[in-house]
Amino acid sequence: MSKLRQIIFWLVLTVIAVLIGCSVYGAFIGADRAEIFFNSLPLASFWVLFLLLLAAGFAVFPALWRKPALLLCHLGPILVLIGGLWGSQTAHELRREFGLADKLYKGKIAVLEGEAVNEALLPPEYEESFELPFSLRLKDFRIEYYPIGSLVIQSRPTETRPTKTWNLPAEIGKTYSLTDGETVEIVKVYRNFKITIEDGQVQPKDVPGPAQNPAVEVILRDEEGNEMRKYAFQNFPGHIKPEDQYALRYNRNIKDFISEADILVDGEVQKQAEIEVNHPLYYDGYHLYQSEYRQVGPGSYMSILSVVSDRGLYFVWAGYAALCLGIVWQLWFVKLVSKISRRRGGNSGN
Incomplete structure (x- = not known):
């Protein structure tokens, strides 16, 4: 038995x-x-071998059964491996092939605002689809931005001065230095910039409605104090005239993008949720993650969600919980109990 223990120990x-x-x-x-x-198949064989070696430890190291902390530390990786194997793509395909279960491993849903879909596109080409047991209806898609965007300025190269780029916070009232005494002042930020004519005068306005034309108004000053009022746009980056010394671009920094969705079964709403980055929706054995988006028109978007099966996930969570509990038990609780026992023994002797 000692020889077998050594073999398994070194194999592990x-x-x-x-x-x-x-x-x-x-x-x-x-x-x-x-x-x-x-x-891949070689790694799948490797995981099975690792699992069998860990399981063999229960037979060749019977002391594990008498020490709960070590038992949990040993059981944790076994549960993680079982969960990983059970939830793998190969396991999903085998269950589907043998008619044991017909469940998607992983895919993507692409849905337009106001529409509902019940199919997920399959990687890697995303040309084939898989029918889901529910439909997802996208009620609204919105993008949230940080309060302060950024003004990107790029100088026109000359014979004596190479191109230089500045990335500046678009904070109203702030003035920033450029080169050779030149400065730029942030005057106003627009959510939806539009040119209007009032009393025969051209006037820029921030009109109500969706932020379809974000812009920032700036004043460029040269070393002699001459001023030039300019506008930088998010939708028209690098807009520049032949006489301009600088190309300007306005960027709003994305904070989050959110899909407001309904889950439908037989046309009835079963669940409502806002799906955002790091806050997925869970329904009927699937996690739906906000993955990306596409703008398909002015103020109109397509939301792209990742759909991932939960098979094996609870084994993995249980494994990590057992491993953490075992480590805490072994490193702190066992020592604490031993210390208390020694103190009681010392008091009894006195």
């Missing part, structure tokens, strides 16, 4: 070393390639 250490190497490799090849790599 070897497997852990290989796992570390694979993790380092996966960190440098990008998320998409890493997912393919870790779900």
Whole structure:
């Protein structure tokens, strides 16, 4: 038995070393390639081997059953591996092939405002689709921005001065230095810039409604104090005239983008939610994550959501919980109990 223990012990250490190497490799090849790599057949065999070695530890190391902390530390990785294997793409495909379950592993939903879809597009080409057990209706899509945008200024190159770029906070009332005594002052920020004519005079206005034409008004001053009023636009970056020394662009920095959606089953609303970055919607065994968006017209958007199966997820969570509890138990609770026992023993002797 001692010989078998040594073999399993060294095999586990070897497997852990290989796992570390694979993790380092996966960190440098990008998320998409890493997912393919870790779900490949050789790696699937590797996960099964690792799982079997950990399970064998219960037989060859019976002391684990008498020490709850070590038992939890050992059980945690086993649960994580079981969850990872059960929720893998290969496992989903095998269950579908043998008729055990017909569930999507991962895909994307693309939906326009006011429309409902019940199909997810399948990677990597996103040409095939999978019918979901529910429909998602996009009621509204909105983008939230940080209060202060940024003004990007790029100087025109000359024979004596190369191109230079400034990225400045578009904070009203602020003045920033450029080159050779030149400055730029932020005068006004517009959500929806529009030119109007009042009393025969051209007037810029910030008109109500969706922010379809964000802009910032600035004053450029040269070293002699001469002023030039300019406008920088988000939708028309780098707008410049032949006589201009600088190209201006206004950027609003995105804080979040949110899909206000309904989940429908047989035409009836089952759930309402706002799906945003880092706040997914969960329904019927799927997590829906806000992934990206496309602007399809003035003030009109297409929301793109990632759909991910929850198969195996609860095993993974239980595994990490067991591992953390076991570590805390072993490093703190066991020592605390031992310390209390020694104190009681010392008091009894006195």
